[in-house]
Amino acid sequence: MNPLARSIEELLPVKISSTFWCFILLRTALVIFSVIVAFLVPFFSLMMAVIGSLLSTLVAVIVPTLCFLRIVKKAKTTQIVLSITTVALGIICAVLGTYSSLSEIAKQY
Known part of the structure; x- marks a missing residue:
C-alpha cells in the first residue's frame, strides 16, 4: 500500500x-x-493466492538467487550447486502453488 x-x-x-x-x-x-x-470481485482471495504463489516465489527466491549467480562469477562449486538447487526448489514451489490455486478456482467455478 x-x-x-x-x-x-x-x-x-x-x-x-x-x-x-x-x-x-x-x-x-x-x-x-x-x-x-x-x-x-469474485474469487479475490484465490486470485491473490495465484499471484502470491507465482510472483512472491519469483521475487523472493528465484530472482535473487539468479542475480547472485550472475554477480559472483567465481563462486565455489558448493555455492553454485546450492544456488541451482534453490532455484529448482523455488520453481517447483511456484508451479505447485499456482497449480493448487488454479485448481481451487476451477473447483469453485
Missing part, C-alpha cells in the same frame, strides 16, 4: 501532500477501497 500512497502523494501539491491529514486520509481511503474490491 505504501508505494501506491507515496506515488499518489507525489502527484498532489506539496502543501497538501506534506500534511498529516493527507497521510492518514489517503491510506485510509486506499484500505477502504481494497476492502470494497475484495468484497466485490
Whole structure:
C-alpha cells in the first residue's frame, strides 16, 4: 500500500501532500477501497493466492538467487550447486502453488 500512497502523494501539491491529514486520509481511503474490491470481485482471495504463489516465489527466491549467480562469477562449486538447487526448489514451489490455486478456482467455478 505504501508505494501506491507515496506515488499518489507525489502527484498532489506539496502543501497538501506534506500534511498529516493527507497521510492518514489517503491510506485510509486506499484500505477502504481494497476492502470494497475484495468484497466485490469474485474469487479475490484465490486470485491473490495465484499471484502470491507465482510472483512472491519469483521475487523472493528465484530472482535473487539468479542475480547472485550472475554477480559472483567465481563462486565455489558448493555455492553454485546450492544456488541451482534453490532455484529448482523455488520453481517447483511456484508451479505447485499456482497449480493448487488454479485448481481451487476451477473447483469453485
